[in-house]
Amino acid sequence: MSNSSANKQNSTLIAMAILTFMFFIFGFVTWLNGPLIPFFKLACELTESQAYFVTFAFYIAYFVMAIPSSGLIERVGYKNGLSLGLIIIAVGAFMFYPAAETRTFGLFLGALFVMGTGLAVLQTAANPYVVVIGPRESAAARISVLGMANKFAGFIAPLALTTLVLSNMADYTADKIAALDATAKETALDSLALQLQAPYIYMGLVILVMAVLIKYSPLPEINLDEEDTVAHQSLFQQIREVLKRPQLVLGVITLMLYVAAEVLAGDSIGSFGKKLGVYGDNGDFYLKLTSFTMTAMVIGYILGVTLIPKYVSQVTALKLSGLLGIVLVLAIIAISPSTMVTLPGLPELPLVIILVALMGLSNALCWPAIWPMALEDLGGYTKIGGALLIMAIIGGAIFPLLYGALADSINITTQTNDIAVKSGNQLAYLILLPCYFMILFFAIKGHKYRSWSRA
Template sequence: MSKIESVILDNQRSSTLIPMVILTALFFILGFVTWLNGPLIPFFELACELTSSQAYFVTFAFYIAYFVMAIPSSWVIEKVGYKNGVSLSLVIIAIGAFMFYPAAENRTFLLFLVALFIMGTGLAILQTAANPYVVVIGPRESAAARISVLGIANKLAGFIAPLVLTALVLSNMQDYTAEKIAALDSIAKSQALDSLALQLQTPYIYMGCIILILAFLVKLSPLPEIELDEEGNVMHMSIFKQITNAFQFPQLVLGVITLMLYLSAEVLAGDSIGGFGKQLGVYGEDGNFFLKLTSFTMTAMVIGYILGIVLIPKYVSQVLALKVSGILGLILVLLIVFISPSITIQLPGIPALPLVIILVACMGLSNALCWPAIWPLALQDLGGYTKIASAILIMGIIGGAIFPLIYGSLAEAINLANEANGIAKTAKSGNQIAYLILLPTYLMIIFYAFKGHKYRSWSKK
């Protein structure tokens, strides 16, 4: 390598490093906020006196914001720029966090949902602004590896978030079991549940303040502005025209469908495992161990992201990683559904866990490299349509809103049927059987990895 080539390479690395450090911090915040939903589901089920299916509106309110706000987010970024869009997104997330205070004060589930929707709105803008950065600040063939770095920050936050929430807010959950609450009279019950809900106020106020500080720091940071309309033929178009033209790219449309189904698997693996563990009696000595199970899924995802950084693109291509992810996910779903819940595994330092719980957590491994692989494949060869395509891809996150509701309703229906028919609780529950809804997810991932991402025309494949 010549001296000039070496200098150019060093300059490229330097120009990539600072944005990557900033983006890594942002994705940590994104992950921390997102993966608090898992322990919040069983928490709200108790505190707001919900059915198990109603509690999954937590994920619906949060992720539906991505679908509703993705295109408006693109418009906002077009007006204020990518860097200002990131700062604005953090301010909106902070507002949503502050909304938890009045929601907890009144113990009103609807207000909690509004707060979650606002936070999801901020995250939609953040995702729309941040993901294109990752693709364009370095070589496209290594984009999956860069996204994997951000994924580690995201899922590391996802590992920490349930533990922090459990330690600071839910450490006394053994005093608020459903059995103890049911034994109280109406006045004492209301007071106990009010006290439980109020425990959310302080941590969310602190979180909102920290995020506001980060918004100010991003505003002052050297994060560069990027221009994706390289061909100069898109910016003059209306948003509707841009969307219409973008849908002419099969790799994008099929990528959106794949991303939507993939998100159903990622969200369910992280957010349903706590409720599933509770249903199987995974309480531990402190009575709240099931609230920590989301961290197991995040640990598996972090392992997957580390593998992505090490292997992509030097040893494994983005496409091969997606193929392996789809096949592994398919195998795990079949094992989860058909293995007996009575089989347990004893791991050091933790209560004995049903094998099916460990397999649900292992879906984190199969899911880890899907997002970083799908994004660059779906955005490839889009030119000036990359910006609007990123917003359309963000809309695919609606899978995280819809599928948990389907899962919760199906699981509840099967559990009620089992109870009505006198089926023993040790048998397979609806929580376990309902994971069958993820079969289409992994089948679509396999199709996109093997063939779908190659399409460049609807008329000629």
């Protein structure tokens, strides 16, 4: 191996190590939203649909801030962009303190929007970075490594929040709160909200330290426009040009629908479990269910790292993901929630809860496969293409609201053993069926198009 090859390999390894650490932070911050939904529903006295504004406020920031983030990174560079994104996340974490002090849902949503803005900056910088720092055919495997870190953090985050912070949720059940008089109820709910202050302050401090470390790290800069293709083009001209590339446009649509599926699988399972009475011995087990979905995703990422591209192409992996998602959605809708399963070390669980968690397996390889397939052949337009893909994360903002509205509106009264044969939450998963069909289409044909005249 020549010195230049060895230096390039070392540079890639350093970048991957730093980015893996970054994606762990992405996951920890993002997947706290799952347990926060039922928490805010209780603490701020919300309906099912109102509670899903947690995901809307967080993910809408990606759509609003992705293009500005691209311009910011153009000016300050990738390394400085990563540091700045971390600082913004820390500011959002600190905003939880006044929000909890006043128990104001609007302030909590503002804090989540600020955190989502910081993550938009980080994602806009990090995802194109990992695609171009090594061979494109192994990009899905590299993104899978980052995904494992992201979802491992997603496994830890709900457990950490419930174990260290919300371990007394059995004292704050809806029935116990409803039995209190007005003054005692306000006091109890205020006390519940205040439990979020300390963890988010500590998290903000840790993230600030990371911002400094990234600033002075040996992370190399990259140049995605080596041929000076877009240097003299306006942002509008760049967007107009990339919209001529069907592989990117279809990739953006596919990524939006995939993110909808991923967010719903991770963030709705807790509320669904609570609806079905999954409380466990301590009354808080439903808050931990997001970890089940994250476990399934970690397994999927491990398979991706092991099999792609040596045994399975990223295209084949995406096809399998779409097919599995379709099967799981149909099964979730068809099976009665009174069908129970027993797993070692766990309370008895409805089978449909396990199936929702298994959607994490069907979702795991979508992000790492869609990104390189959508950005292929973009050259100097990779950066703006990456920004449009980040905007597609709006799927995580819109679909949970649709899911919550459907869950509220569907009213089926037939009961079996005091459990609805089909709850509104369960039937609302039907909105994910077209998402998985689009993923399957993009894997089979959509990613191959290079001209709209041939699409």
